[in-house]
Amino acid sequence: MIMTPRRTKIIIIFIFALMFSVFAPFYYVNRLVWAFDEARNATILKIQYTKEKEIVETVTFFIHSVTFSIFSFVFVILCTVVLIVKLNSKTKWRKATAAKGANTAEGVGVKDKMVVKMVTFISSIFIICFVPGTLIFLFMALEPEFSHGGRYKNIYFVVWSFSFVMETVNSSVNIFVYLKMSSKYRAVFMKTFLRKEEK
Incomplete structure (x- = not known):
């Protein structure tokens, strides 16, 4: 009676949104950028860290x-x-x-x-x-x-x-x-x- 299918969906969506909002800043300060690598003589994806x-x-x-x-x-x-x-x-x-x-x-x-x-x-x-x-x-x-x-x-x-x-x-x-x-x-x-x- 407590955990109805509708409430379960709402709870799952809420948990997903909460976890997404917690980790969004982490991905903002650890960015993927295209950068030229001299050792490989090619442009590759690298992680770039921000000051925050x-x-x-x-x-x-x-x-x-x-x-x-x-x-x-x-x-x-x-x-x-x-x-x-x-x-x-x-x-x-x-x-x-x-x-x-x-x-x-x-x-x-x-x-x-x-x-x-x-x-x-x-x-x-x-x-x-x-x-x-x-x-x-x-x-x-x-x-x-x-x-x-x-x-x-x-x-x-x-x-x-x-x-x-x-x-x-x-x-x-x-x-x-x-x-x-x-x-x-x-x-x-x-x-x-x-x-x-x-x-």
């Missing part, structure tokens, strides 16, 4: 990599907590309603518990895997020497390598979580890829 490059890149980096990254991280945590609380209250209500009837349904709330467990697990994987990247961006904003050309470049490359591995893990394990915890996903997966009907 440093300040624009600093602001762009802070908005995109620090602010947006931390906001999305906190937003996922809040949405997960709200979803778990709502599902748990729904389960309690169903149990209370079933208890008032003549025959108490023993399976009431089992599906909701599985959903809570799966959502918590998926969100936990996301949070754990994206903590390093978020912390790295934050540290980069606080310490300018922590960059690919700075004094701490060796540590920079090591921690980013670890962060990329963690992000890869996050992208890779979700399918196995859904296969294990979601009967509908498993049934569709088996039917689509293995041509088997799950009993």
Whole structure:
């Protein structure tokens, strides 16, 4: 009811416009220009930097990599907590309603518990895997020497390598979580890829 197709389109367009407006100044200060290269004796495309490059890149980096990254991280945590609380209250209500009837349904709330467990697990994987990247961006904003050309470049490359591995893990394990915890996903997966009907 909340995420209707119309609202989804509006949100996607808004996100695109926001990201475009954040990165437009970056491309303005890093321009592509035609320039004569003496070594090649030809006119080629080169990047030309403007004098505002440093300040624009600093602001762009802070908005995109620090602010947006931390906001999305906190937003996922809040949405997960709200979803778990709502599902748990729904389960309690169903149990209370079933208890008032003549025959108490023993399976009431089992599906909701599985959903809570799966959502918590998926969100936990996301949070754990994206903590390093978020912390790295934050540290980069606080310490300018922590960059690919700075004094701490060796540590920079090591921690980013670890962060990329963690992000890869996050992208890779979700399918196995859904296969294990979601009967509908498993049934569709088996039917689509293995041509088997799950009993």
